[in-house]
Amino acid sequence: MAAHGEADQLGTTSDSDQGELNETDAPGKSEDAILFASDDFDNLTYEGLAEEAQKPVQKGTIHAIVRQSSNDVDSRSNTPNNIDHDSSEVSAGEESVEETAEQAQITPRADNTEVPDTVDASRIEIEEEDAYNPEWKNQKKHVFILSASGKPIYSRHGKEDKLVTIMGVMQALVSFVQDAKDQLRSIVAGQHKFVFLVRDHLILVGVTRGMDSTQQMLLQLMYVYNQVISVLTHSSLNKIFKQRRNYDLRRLLTGAEKFFDNLLNLMDTEPGLLLTAVRCLPLDSSVREIIAQSIVQNAKLKDLVFALIIVKNQLVTLVRMKKYYLHPMDLHLIINLVNASESFKDAESWTPICLPKFDASGFVQAHVSYLDNDCEVCLLLLSVDRDSFFILSEAKDKIKARLIRYNALQAINASIKRTSYSTQQCGIPDLRHFLYKARSTAQYTSPELEAPYTEPAEQERLFGMYLYLHHRIHTSGRPLKILFHVGEYETLLGWVTQGFELYAVFGPLITKTSAIHAVNKLLRWIKREEDRLFILNSVTF
């Protein structure tokens, strides 16, 4: 595992003892950010979460857009296209719901066929198979979701309904501490950390024996929670549990398990989630401009909030409605949706998705299509108008035609084939790998994984080192700016400034002076490449 116990050399100030680090201009910096730049990791505290839970969810954003557009004098004869309109019909079931659609499209059907609250003997017997199964026990990271009343909802490994007892114990622990007007945050037991997050009617529990810190686990649980919201919306979730505390949420999450699975796998391999930053597909800025303009020219539609192209978990372009920004956490949920939904490859699709940071109370509708035959270039058009499929479909055809005409689709495909870039291209001999995040734009860049990090086990070890470095440099008690860590197999340098976060991995023998020298050189290299690696100007409709 990543080095333990070797001497760290910490710098609390950059200038006095690390005189050579020059913190000039953060490469990839932009005043004109496309994404919401936020330091979620540093702001993620239980106190903050509690506060957030207090305040009612603003059902602002979607509402505001809808209202604004229906005010517009508009040639479309359609009735005010508020989402409300549809939704009362939506709950066509037994209950009459007097709520606006964007608040709740999902209503539990009021039949009584739901799975009863069984903890009968047979269940427990089966359960022992999972919880005592050595393979299950050996999993490095577990994540569980249960309802406040202890009902299993999801387990990353094993079948959640075979873990009734374990979940019961977790629920008991949480409520025991709650009864004492306190809050259970984490438990450390031997090699394992247990981290708890209680939100709305859900208990989320993460268990790890990896390098993840408590705070990092908490961030991961936040993502998982947001994934639940993304599928159901915050309003429906609350409403469902208000109506029936004992509701079996698995029913509404059927088919969504793969989103959780996929998200958790992404979280273990894709540094962007940890950094709350997104990686861009390297492209000449002129090509990127053509792509963005193709979207602006052909999809300037009233209710279209965001239009984006995603390739292999990387962002190609993002065009947004003025005033509205996409949050990197929401973007990761979108990426996860695309990543985990094979069905989008069969045909143009139209699906609701809730973006919790954008508006947790309602859905936006996503028009999803692939622009190439290999199904790699995915276009998403996110609208607040549920009836706009055909307009968006037409816009998609035009966008695609223009991208082909200007060879932009070809350029994207070429960039996919070329892979990103090799560490060697940076021209720094001892540098093995790095992560660089430009904070103002919430984007990061990182070279391909190469030797010695080609095997999964080695990649996992590298990721563990990043977790360690990230944790050390963000430890809330002692915020560091620079960390130089000499490990057994490699030497790590972490550096955080106003403008960026840099995590670099060198060979074991590098000296501190050379590492600092190398990092300065690296920053200059990134600066030279920034137009290609980052999206520096934001395009709006």
Added chain:
Amino acid sequence: MTSPEENMKSIEAKVVVLGSQGVGKTSVVIRYVGGMFSKAVSPTIGASFFTYKMTLDGYRVKLQVWDTAGQERFRSMAPMYYRKANAAMLVYDITSLESFYDIKDWVKELRKNVDTPIAMCLLGNKSDLDSGRKVSTAEAAEYAASIEALFFETSALKNLGIEDAFLQVSKQLLKMYETYPNSGMGLLSSPQESTDIFSHTTQNVKLPSRTDSEKPPSQGGSNCGC
């Protein structure tokens, strides 16, 4: 697209495919539209959109097929698709009694929420799995008759019954069109096409397009005549 055969009438009809999770809706549609069967088809997310064109009895028929997702959480989206549909394909799996009972809920819901004429067609899919059959052909046929729906047993795997089902539905749509050519039953949702549901597109009745692109890239004679 303007046609060379000037005299042929064109109609465009919307077909919604409904039914429980995993009964084979997507497989049936892909078999019909794409002419193939893939074992690896994955659960539908939201809804997928397909089109199919054919000529039938002197008409050019374009079917716009909405293949909906059977997962419970998408259930509440269904009205969006069936409210504007001219035909509904109701799919169950002959090896699952529950999926057959779910059809009755769908029919109730359609009756309640759709007031325009809608052709219904009941499909008992996976007919190749006869050894695991739970729904008898006779029972399903009787039920179909009671709701005035067409009925076919199909297999997406073996390509049985699917052509025929869509063909008969299309014929029924033609009949509906000939009976009520001008009834404003349901508008197509795209403003470009908001003529009556069965519009004579020989003349390309299209409303002026939205004020979007300054310069629509002239793709294959795009006809938003603004």
